[in-house]
Amino acid sequence: MIRLALIITSDSVYRGEKRDEITGLVEEKVKGLFHIVASRIVPNSISEIRATVLEAVREADIVLVTGGTGVSRRDITIEALKPIASKTVPGLGEEHRRRSYAKIGARALLSRTEAFIIGNTLVYACPGNPDAVSTALDILTEIGDHCIAEIRGEGHRERH
Known part of the structure; x- marks a missing residue:
């Protein structure tokens, strides 16, 4: 079973001013598919996000890192992750924006949803x-297992 860590970036949730709407959703949606190994809430701080x-x-x-992917000055998740990543996986952000556009229209284009490879792990940053x-x-859930196999070098087999 795929091991998933959830990191919520939100100043207001971190300070207890706003209710966490994400953890329960993630737990319910991945039940039986992924094993949640960690769940953390951090403020919008490059050093906190990066360390976590x-x-x-x-x-x-x-x-899965939620929050901080918009265009406001407090949206710094991508800036925290990009310098520590060995690769980006552009297709995941593109697909996220495509699906979001079908639901909410042009506002989806302001999302900086992006995925990275850090170590042997897929790190997916999306809106909160x-x-x-x-x-x-x-x-x-559609592509995670294949992506993990690729990262580990188990995805492609040489053909002779």
Whole structure:
């Protein structure tokens, strides 16, 4: 079973000013598919996000980071992750925006949803609203196992 770590980036949830709407959704949606090995809530801080992700990649196959992917000055998740990634996986962000566009229209184009390889782990950063997280989980349940196999070098077999 795929090991999933969840990291919620939100100043207001971190300070207890807003209710966490994501953890329960993730637990319900991945039940029987992924094993949640960690769940953390962190403020919008590059150093906090980066340190928490680096800790999570040691125990998870996939790290889902929610929040901080928009265009406001507080949206810094991508800036936290990009410097520590060995690769990007553009197709996952593209597919997320395509599916979101079908639901909410042009506002989806402001999302900076992106996926990275950090160590041997897929790190998927998406918006922090429940619908966007649900879309991310749909994509991850469709392609996660294949992506993990590819990262580990188990996906392609040489043909002679």
